Amino acid sequence: EVQLVESGGGLVQPGSSLRLSCAASGFTFDGFAMHWVRQVPGKGLEWVSGMNWNSDNIGYADSVKGRFTISRDNDRNTLYLQMNSLRAEDTALYYCTKGYCSSLTCYALDVWGQGTTVTVSS
Amino acid sequence: EIVLTQSPATLSLSPGERATLSCRASQSVSFYVAWYQQKPGQAPRLLIYDAVSRAAGIPDRFSGRGSGTDFTLTISSLEAEDFAIYYCQQRSNSITFGQGTRLEIK
Numbered sequence: 001e002v003q004l005v006e007s008g009g010g011l012v013q014p015g016s017s018l019r020l021s022c023a024a025s026g027f028t029f030d031g032f033a034m035h036w037v038r039q040v041p042g043k044g045l046e047w048v049s050g051m052n053w054n055s056d057n058i059g060y061a062d063s064v065k066g067r068f069t070i071s072r073d074n075d076r077n078t079l080y081l082q083m084n085s086l087r088a089e090d091t092a093l094y095y096c097t098k099g100y101c102s103s104l105t106c107y108a109l110d111v112w113g114q115g116t117t118v119t120v121s122s
Numbered sequence: 123e124i125v126l127t128q129s130p131a132t133l134s135l136s137p138g139e140r141a142t143l144s145c146r147a148s149q150s151v152s153f154y155v156a157w158y159q160q161k162p163g164q165a166p167r168l169l170i171y172d173a174v175s176r177a178a179g180i181p182d183r184f185s186g187r188g189s190g191t192d193f194t195l196t197i198s199s200l201e202a203e204d205f206a207i208y209y210c211q212q213r214s215n216s217i218t219f220g221q222g223t224r225l226e227i228k
Contacts, residue, residue, distance in 0.1 A: 035217075044209065044219055044220070044221050044222050045158075045160075045166065045209055045211075045219040045222075046219065047211075047216070047217040047218065047219065050217065059216065059217070061216065061217075062123070062216075095165055095166075100168075100171065100177075105213060107154065107156065107171075107211065107212075107213030107217050108156045108168055108171035108172070108177070108211075109156075109158075109166075109168060109211075110168045110177055110178070112165035112166055112167075113165065114165060115165065
């Protein structure tokens with residue numbers, strides 16, 4: 001079964017850091033681009049970041065550029081999102097998602113995890 | 123940033139009816155548009171990519187069309203499980219999503 005399982009969310013104070021992880025199984029992880037998408041409860045979807053299969057092509061939304069870092073460990077079948085200088089507006093459910101091919105341009109996201117919640121509040 | 127505007131915000135229809143959802147881009151995105159369905163408490167599900175291609179396992183009552191700036195998702199005959207929120211997405215310039223269309227039972 002193809003599966004993505006996120007972890008690492010929690011309640012943190014503004015200005016602090018958090019690292020999200022996404023464990024992938026059921027498919028050849030190093031054959032596909034991976035992305036993070038977030039959603040404020042009751043609101044729409046916002047793409048956060050994505051990377052191609054071998055990490056040499058990475059993109060970020062303007063809202064997180066310079067604060068968040070995406071990475072992957074293909075040996076461990078795991079995607080990460082390092083989030084620094086967190087703000088209240090980063091509060092959301094963070095989804096790990098799989099692109100439908102290996103390139104960063106594979107924007108169609110065909111597998112989604114159930115998400116991990118990040119709450120930034122003092 | 124390319125802005126995607128979906129209309130209508132809410133669409134009220136009955137099972138068996140045809141649904142047409144619109145997504146308009148602020149500038150051309152070629153054919154790089156995908157559509158997703160999201161039900162309460164669930165992650166989104168990919169329906170359509172590259173404007174017209176159905177994702178694996180998606181019933182053929184779902185179809186997409188369009189290019190450039192104007193795109194539509196059509197559900198030919200609504201079934202009970204189709205009532206949900208639908209989002210369009212583009213990747214021509216970074217990746218952005220529309221604000222969603224809520225398809226509700228009339």
